[in-house]
Amino acid sequence: MDVAIIGGTGYGAVELLRFLHNHPHVEVKKVISHSNSGTDLAEVYPHVVDIIDMEMAELDVDTLAEEVELVFFATPSNVSKNVIPALVDKGVRCIDLSGDFRLRDGEKYQAYYGEEIAPREYIEKAVYGLPEINKQAIKQTSILANPGCYPTATTLGLMPAFDKDLVDRSSVIIDAKTGxxxxxxxxxxxxxxxxxxxxxKAYNIGVHKHIPEIEQILTDRAxxxxxxxxxxxxVPMTRGIMSTIYVDMKDNYSTKQLIDTYQTYYQDHPFVRVRKEGVLxxxxxxxxSNYCDIGLYADERTGKLIIVSVIDNLVKGASGQAIQNMNIMYGWEEKTGLDQLPIYP
Amino acid sequence: MDVAIIGGTGYGAVELLRFLHNHPHVEVKKVISHSNSGTDLAEVYPHVVDIIDMEMAELDVDTLAEEVELVFFATPSNVSKNVIPALVDKGVRCIDLSGDFRLRDGEKYQAYYGEEIAPREYIEKAVYGLPEINKQAIKQTSILANPGCYPTATTLGLMPAFDKDLVDRSSVIIDAKTGxxxxxxxxxxxxxxxxxxxxxKAYNIGVHKHIPEIEQILTDRAxxxxxxxxxxxxVPMTRGIMSTIYVDMKDNYSTKQLIDTYQTYYQDHPFVRVRKEGVLxxxxxxxxSNYCDIGLYADERTGKLIIVSVIDNLVKGASGQAIQNMNIMYGWEEKTGLDQLPIYP
Amino acid sequence: MDVAIIGGTGYGAVELLRFLHNHPHVEVKKVISHSNSGTDLAEVYPHVVDIIDMEMAELDVDTLAEEVELVFFATPSNVSKNVIPALVDKGVRCIDLSGDFRLRDGEKYQAYYGEEIAPREYIEKAVYGLPEINKQAIKQTSILANPGCYPTATTLGLMPAFDKDLVDRSSVIIDAKTGxxxxxxxxxxxxxxxxxxxxxKAYNIGVHKHIPEIEQILTDRAxxxxxxxxxxxxVPMTRGIMSTIYVDMKDNYSTKQLIDTYQTYYQDHPFVRVRKEGVLxxxxxxxxSNYCDIGLYADERTGKLIIVSVIDNLVKGASGQAIQNMNIMYGWEEKTGLDQLPIYP
Amino acid sequence: MDVAIIGGTGYGAVELLRFLHNHPHVEVKKVISHSNSGTDLAEVYPHVVDIIDMEMAELDVDTLAEEVELVFFATPSNVSKNVIPALVDKGVRCIDLSGDFRLRDGEKYQAYYGEEIAPREYIEKAVYGLPEINKQAIKQTSILANPGCYPTATTLGLMPAFDKDLVDRSSVIIDAKTGxxxxxxxxxxxxxxxxxxxxxKAYNIGVHKHIPEIEQILTDRAxxxxxxxxxxxxVPMTRGIMSTIYVDMKDNYSTKQLIDTYQTYYQDHPFVRVRKEGVLxxxxxxxxSNYCDIGLYADERTGKLIIVSVIDNLVKGASGQAIQNMNIMYGWEEKTGLDQLPIYP
Structure with a gap:
């Protein structure tokens, strides 16, 4: 299957290229970059020299619609909302790594993204692509809104506790750290x-774009x-996200009980690994890698549940999850092209 | 004034040496190390070669009591409690950077430190050396229990809110990060x-030695x-601590109001800098440096106060604070030997 | 094909596991660790939890010889020399990532490795596994001495200049840096x-084990x-080696000429990438990744050729090269299991 | 004494501020920044908040000449050459941390700095401020050309071998690394x-501005x-330079002999520390700190001397050396304001 990537000079794009390079069903036909069209990809990213020989192209929706079946958007905010409608109308499916199609509430979009939201009919078509909670809807969609990095780590950490009604849903505090x-x-x-x-450093307290995104998912579930x-x-490192989450338990659960619940909840989801007691x-x-690893600690003294959830922000938090979503959209095995060990050390 | 340092091969000791090197009233007469007695300090710490020419010595309480007026303990847990009593009985004042004399509750000491607490009469003599809240008591003491790094950053971040009764004191969550x-x-x-x-990484959730220390201070104040x-x-860096603290406000304070309160509270304390609105x-x-910098954010949506408090764990979190305490104990200006700019970048 | 890895708790072993996880022809049947036999691999390396479920075993040569066709040694110095002879005698092929079978000169081995060299007949069986210069011999061998990390980067950087007689072979200076x-x-x-x-830091000047190894290869070629x-x-980073090599040119070659020569030299070697002029x-x-990237600069002022050669020390400098050698030994395509993009950033 | 710093938003300037903060004879009257005039220094460098309260100013030569005796230039290339002449004409002494007054050869300046050199009469007034070889001239000068970071580490590493005629002066190879x-x-x-x-990364091979500077010093000495x-x-770290230098010995000196020669050579220079045998x-x-530490290794096999010379690029490689030069220019003790231990760890 032929695909294209828009936003070729960002880290999301090169990480897509890395995983697609080993994907058996997909070929990257085109990499589009407005700022670098006409330039060899290997000029901008020398690590692909002699492996990927491709000149980046300017975006042309009509040509693109003829050439590929699927387009990945690894673009900044407020770009894909102006392009995806035309592509979808021409029958191209789109996976959007940016935030343009994640929020349904136009006012919140305006408040956090600074522009008007995409046209309502396309927003309604879009599916929020967190495979662990949304697999059925993902299969059908033509507009896949790939989740943000923090919302991925955070939601996966909270979901079992929310869905199994183990916690006071209004007591959530998320202390998040990113590479x-x-x-x-x-x-x-x-x-x-x-x-x-x-x-x-701490940054963007109270104004981060991922606040309404997390709240939308949690509101839906609750x-x-x-x-x-x-x-x-x-954090002074290149990759990695940790969400440390604090929430009040409804009862005096033990750490062991909670871990059992979480492991059962995620038993059919190959990319979530719930750690055993005493291990974070x-x-x-x-x-x-595309794994999300979760550790739990029930503080019996204070009745708080502490959840530690980690991902690689560029993989499960962006490009890896996009591939996982593509696999689901096309009926391929969920781990196709993603079945790699984490790199250690 | 002649002083000695016990625990000569740890980072606490070398950081004491760095500040004492520029202190006008003090000379380091002896550096004691059980594991390295007889070895030149510059063998173990080559950065002091040609500057400090000193052989590390074995501990001998009698000799020490004759040679110096003050002893710094930069030792692991459960060392100083066996030595300080004898020194104090001989009239030597002691500043203990370890946790041996910080807790008053023997059971908690046993639970978190794994041994019996120091003899009660010496525990009662000890003063918890957080100068910003305890200056008077520090002046007189012969046993100065220098605070832990996390408790320093955390307590300084919480104190004005606690003392001015601005927050629900039972709602404190501390998400702490150290170099x-x-x-x-x-x-x-x-x-x-x-x-x-x-x-x-997260580590030691629920079992860290600094939990009872923080709770003791807050319990005293509340x-x-x-x-x-x-x-x-x-955190993958050498130095630095940040405590991000979450606590419920009693009323709808604005960030600005809280900052004013904090700045007033700390106006006579040269090492605490409260940042202006919008800056963390x-x-x-x-x-x-010996500074503790504090940023505040009142989240009006949820009624939470978020406090960001940073220190250098080896300075205000250990050796710098020990010097500050010494200055107070001997009636010298609080900033003596500590009046340096942070190193940036 | 079933293989085993000895030295299961080192970084060489986990990196072998990472590549073998995606190798279509090979299964890791056993991971052997003396210090951790009986322990789950995932206890020692939590990043493989829920992916590799295997208890580490104690070494037993007889059993091993029945269970596997090939054994990787990712062991410290002076271990494999005592085990490989018995395995080879039983018909098992061995790839040794340690230095035990790299040197032919027993005195030098004694001087740099501190013990007696392996028995002569096995040393003579061993092939030095640098595929870019030694492919034919590698195919047949039962004892593959996988090259050291520095010798790999250095030799690949020097080989074309040596073989094409472009430089004074006695003028080589190697300034090497490792993660x-x-x-x-x-x-x-x-x-x-x-x-x-x-x-x-600089370290081990004049006494590093890789000196006789580099000299042996260069002596053979010259x-x-x-x-x-x-x-x-x-260098304060986890992975990566750079060899910066200085050597006198025999004539006034231009950088462009040298790059052409290098590119021709390596045209059939997929893991060596020679960069174009002006790019290091x-x-x-x-x-x-398993790539070795080389940049050249001919300093016309001084007649020196400066060669910059980089690898990932754990991949082309160890485990990746071992897989590449295995592929050659078994007649598989050289890139099998190794055809991945470098991870960037 | 009142001084000013021009180039207030660079790292050179803040490092000058750090050392001058503890200098007993100097007050920083003005910090000048074209790009940030009118802004508080603490806005640009929050680490000085509540310590330095100063608004950055626009440059005005006439006012400046009335207000201060000495001006530090911590400016990019090709700035100071247009300002220093006017200041010097008005009797202000200048210490220039940029390269504008380091080279005497106008053609080389043009080639490496891309502009015309400063007027000849001012170039002739300028003194190259490496105190360990140039102390007498520094005392008198009104234009102090503060050396580059690489030339400082490199020259101090080579000087004794050059001056004592121990090496072939035409055989110098410098492999340098910077934070x-x-x-x-x-x-x-x-x-x-x-x-x-x-x-x-390697960078700027053959075109770095410090090449003609190093060659000028060595040519002068030779x-x-x-x-x-x-x-x-x-190197992926913030501070530090290492020059690893290779040069042919004229005779079969032992490491010990060379170290003795170096230690004698630098015995009156408090900021150069020559390490003992076996220690780099x-x-x-x-x-x-302002130290330059030097380690030596005489490779008897090949007749090469290997010199390892390290400095903090922002201190002995820039601002610290500028203070040292100021101390000499004004007849103060050379270590005034610089007598601090390195920060470890």
């Missing part, structure tokens, strides 16, 4: 090496309005 | 470079039994 | 995180006794 | 965190035209 690659390849003093190395506290931090996952343990 | 030097110089797979680099949630994490401190901004 | 994982998983103060982070200057350094490879550009 | 802060605070993809972290090979690399300095051992 620097989450900030992308655009230059900024914040992620200038000498500023970010040997440094640890069937009532959920608000969360979400504090993102940035670290980000390195999922490095380069 | 790797907090684990000391003892070898361990956890902090082996290839295991810790490009990695982010005049009622306080329990906290405390989750420590380790990062760990690099206190690197190598 | 920390090259030091393995054994604890040591040198690679304790707080000692190695934000630090850059047909005369070659001595090199070799200075290893350690960085270690990240081969991260996690 | 990322050497690239300054200007944004660039090269030093974007995710590109530079876990990466090691009294004949010296050309060097100089290959700079960048690492960059961390001079972190944050």
């Amino acid at each position: 620097v690659s989450g900030a992308g390849r655009s230059l900024s003093l914040n992620v200038h090496f000498s500023e970010m190395n040997e440094n640890f 069937n009532k309005d959920i608000q969360v506290i979400f504090t993102p931090h940035i 996952p670290s980000t390195r343990e999922v490095y380069g | 790797v030097s907090g684990a000391g110089r003892s070898l361990s797979l956890n902090v082996h470079f290839s295991e810790m680099n490009e990695n982010f 005049n009622k039994d306080i329990q906290v949630i405390f989750t420590p994490h380790i 401190p990062s760990t690099r901004e206190v690197y190598g | 920390v994982s090259g030091a393995g998983r054994s604890l040591s103060l040198n690679v304790h995180f707080s000692e190695m982070n934000e630090n850059f 047909n005369k006794d070659i001595q090199v200057i070799f200075t290893p350094h350690i 490879p960085s270690t990240r550009e081969v991260y996690g | 990322v802060s050497g690239a300054g605070r200007s944004l660039s993809l090269n030093v974007h965190f995710s590109e530079m972290n876990e990466n090691f 009294n004949k035209d010296i050309q060097v090979i100089f290959t700079p690399h960048i 300095p690492s960059t961390r051992e001079v972190y944050g």
